[in-house]
Amino acid sequence: MEIEAQTGLAGGSDRSAETRGKILDAAVQEFSANGLAGARMDQIASVAGVNKALLYYHFDSKENLYSAALEMISTKTRDATMATFLRDASPGERVLRSALGHFDRILAQTEFQSLMQQEMMRLHKGESGAMDLLIKRVFAPMLAMYQSMVREGIASGELIDTDWLQIHLASLGTNVFYFMSSQLWRELLPYDPFSPEVLAERRKTVVHFLGLAIFRDRERGAELAEKVLADTPMPEIRVDKSPFGVKHERKK
Amino acid sequence: MEIEAQTGLAGGSDRSAETRGKILDAAVQEFSANGLAGARMDQIASVAGVNKALLYYHFDSKENLYSAALEMISTKTRDATMATFLRDASPGERVLRSALGHFDRILAQTEFQSLMQQEMMRLHKGESGAMDLLIKRVFAPMLAMYQSMVREGIASGELIDTDWLQIHLASLGTNVFYFMSSQLWRELLPYDPFSPEVLAERRKTVVHFLGLAIFRDRERGAELAEKVLADTPMPEIRVDKSPFGVKHERKK
DNA sequence: TCTACTTTACTAACCAGTTAGTTAAACTGA
DNA sequence: TCAGTTTAACTAACTGGTTAGTAAAGTAGA
Structure with missing residues (x-):
């Protein structure tokens, strides 16, 4: 018996596994x-x-x-x-x-953050979907470890x-909030908040601030x-920044 | 000439103003x-x-x-x-x-936060919509004041x-992140993260932590x-907590 | 000969927006 | 003062584009 078959529902050959991978990537x-x-x-x-x-x-x-796409990317993130x-x-x-790793992970791979934000909103409405599983397999172990x-x-x-x-909320919250509101900062700040230089500076500030905030000494x-x-x-910033995804508009 | 006519597009009678108000509330x-x-x-x-x-x-x-709904609620929030x-x-x-006011405002009125989150995601995709106006009229003045x-x-x-x-990101980020992920905490923590007692405790911790973090002394x-x-x-917590809104599902 | 896949054509639902019409209040003029 | 007219506010029923999902028949490779 093979080890896979976690995410897909059909077949089990090499070829189908590869195709499923391509589909999952596109889906993410x-x-x-x-x-x-x-x-x-x-x-x-397409x-x-x-x-x-x-x-x-x-x-x-x-x-x-x-669900399959969500699970795939979440497992990746958890392991990192x-x-x-x-x-x-x-x-x-x-x-x-x-905290620094969290910052870098958002930088290098926006998809997880974006999916989580959406999933949070769905959870709010009671459409739990695939989240139950993720909570047990991804978030609970991470949080327990952080706590101890x-x-x-x-x-x-x-x-x-x-x-x-x-401490957890302050570390993650600052990062999530910064990237979540990125387009807002772009309009509000007199400099580009996502140039490599500014990002490097932010990264420093986040860690230094936390150092000043949580240590006795x-x-x-x-x-x-x-x-x-x-x-x-x-990490390297991916170049495909702003236009990420394709808009779908109804025709008039 | 009357003072209104900012949000609505038609008529100007008392009756129509009242109706527009009802519609805007429902829309929010x-x-x-x-x-x-x-x-x-x-x-x-309906x-x-x-x-x-x-x-x-x-x-x-x-x-x-x-846009009209967004503008109405944003103006309210800015003034507060x-x-x-x-x-x-x-x-x-x-x-x-x-920071405390921000916490309390999210508690007392979730709608603004929720709308902003969604608007941030739309901005990301380049569908700026009504945000340009809000940035100038709501966020820019608030941020300038905070900065000074x-x-x-x-x-x-x-x-x-x-x-x-x-400092701004740390204050707001913590609150936004906590409420954004509320349903997650509900599953992960061994207590109800939104009971009045726990919320009161969170409120205290947020302010105390900030006190320790940002002051020289x-x-x-x-x-x-x-x-x-x-x-x-x-503030009083509204009782209509979890099931906020109605689900829309396609029939099979 | 079976698994993995393609192609084409379809349906059923869904939902933003429209149309054609109703009601009632306000206005007009003799 | 009241019949006639206009207009703002509102409704019931429909239209048409969009999209998840299906059906069925066929192809390629191992």
């Missing part, structure tokens, strides 16, 4: 750009270079394909994140590293004595921030 | 719950208690109605926010107050010397946080 693109309702099955088929009927052959429905937590370093340093990391840091006296969730926080930044280069 | 509800694409004109009409054609009589199109900035207090205290407030605080030595934008930050919290009671 289309869904992250247009949302579940806004995405067009024809567009996904980008994947296959016939529309094939989407229904492999994944039974639009929702099914959506968990790696940060497991480094050999003090809890405080790992908190800084994970921060608690360890508080217990050892390295970090200030505050709610561990607050602010000087140590600043030093660690410096160290973490020094050995983590900023 | 439906659009914030379902997004521009997901909202149903039939549903808005909630407003009028015929669908009347929506087209008063506002020419779905997009037009959307500006009030915080203008209090007679030190810059640092006003920063704390505005923080800079004043840094200049006087009250606040740490960091990018003013970082941490003790002063803690004291000011205490003071600000003491004279700002938490």
